[in-house]
Amino acid sequence: MSNVIELKNIAKAFGPKQVLKNASLKIERGTTQVILGGSGTGKSVLLRCVLGLVPVDAGSIWVNGKDVTTLSEAARTEQMKLFGMLFQSGALFDSMTVWENVAFVLLQRRMNAREAKKIALEKLAMVGLRAEVAELNPAELSGGMRKRVALARAICHNPEIIFYDEPTTGLDPITADVINELIIKLQKELKCTSVVITHDMHSAFRVADRMAFLYQGAFIAEGGVKDFKNSENPYVRQFVEGRADGPIKVMV
Numbered sequence: 001m002s003n004v005i006e007l008k009n010i011a012k013a014f015g016p017k018q019v020l021k022n023a024s025l026k027i028e029r030g031t032t033q034v035i036l037g038g039s040g041t042g043k044s045v046l047l048r049c050v051l052g053l054v055p056v057d058a059g060s061i062w063v064n065g066k067d068v069t070t071l072s073e074a075a076r077t078e079q080m081k082l083f084g085m086l087f088q089s090g091a092l093f094d095s096m097t098v099w100e101n102v103a104f105v106l107l108q109r110r111m112n113a114r115e116a117k118k119i120a121l122e123k124l125a126m127v128g129l130r131a132e133v134a135e136l137n138p139a140e141l142s143g144g145m146r147k148r149v150a151l152a153r154a155i156c157h158n159p160e161i162i163f164y165d166e167p168t169t170g171l172d173p174i175t176a177d178v179i180n181e182l183i184i185k186l187q188k189e190l191k192c193t194s195v196v197i198t199h200d201m202h203s204a205f206r207v208a209d210r211m212a213f214l215y216q217g218a219f220i221a222e223g224g225v226k227d228f229k230n231s232e233n234p235y236v237r238q239f240v241e242g243r244a245d246g247p248i249k250v251m252v
């Protein structure tokens with residue numbers, strides 16, 4: 001199976017803060033890759049690097065065999081079409097209706113409104129939302145519904161690769177599991193590659209084909225669900241079991 005994304009020795013600092021030091025990871029096409037790591041370890045930064053929104057200091061990022069760190073602005077804009085993105089914050093526009101949010105990229109690309117709305121309604125149905133919701137404002141929705149709308153937006157342009165940044169954070173356990181099921185369902189239906197960033201271990205084990213653990217700027221463990229459940233790596237064990245005692249020290 002071919003790699004759709006390959007990170008080779010990525011480094012990224014913000015001023016004196018070295019966030020990523022030597023991060024390398026291969027993500028196979030058609031799989032769901034979970035990226036684990038504590039708060040502030042650079043998971044969202046890594047994702048922004050892959051999207052080309054943040055330049056790396058060193059290393060290369062290969063997407064479908066192209067090094068995205070060296071792309072021209074025009075090529076990068078084209079490359080963005082491959083990606084669907086569920087942002088950590090949800091990031092819906094409250095000034096637009098739900099369907100306009102879902103179809104945002106299509107409208108930006110000057111698709112006519114009727115066609116764009118038709119696609120938005122299809123995607124809303126895929127994430128289990130009724131057509132009536134399309135005319136509402138995001139402010140009128142619950143957190144779980146907002147996540148679904150954000151998901152519908154992420155898949156609106158049939159992306160090859162979907163990034164989910166903390167898809168279940170802030171949701172009750174049942175709604176969180178509905179989102180997990182949706183991630184699995186979309187993966188099957190769209191036959192895409194999914195990259196899920198999370199520190200929700202239940203969600204991670206539920207959706208993952210492969211898992212990787214980011215710690216101090218590098219991936220220190222990589223494997224399948226069983227490998228992580230049975231890991232003897234003390235860092236992985238502490239994280240998976242959610243214990244305060246262990247080699248990972250958290251400043252509070």
Ligand SMILES: Nc1ncnc2c1ncn2[C@@H]1O[C@H](COP(=O)(O)OP(=O)(O)OP(=O)(O)O)[C@@H](O)[C@H]1O
Nearest residue numbers: 014019037038039040041042043044045046088199
């Ligand atoms: N644009 C920026 N300028 C300066 N520092 C930044 C910038 N973006 C991120 N950082 C820093 O990089 C570090 C990693 O941030 P990041 O958002 O990637 O963490 P994370 O692993 O996604 O955490 P969380 O699980 O809490 O979302 C943090 O210390 C953050 O303050």
Ligand SMILES: [Mg+2]
Nearest residue numbers: 043044088165
């Ligand atoms: Mg983050």
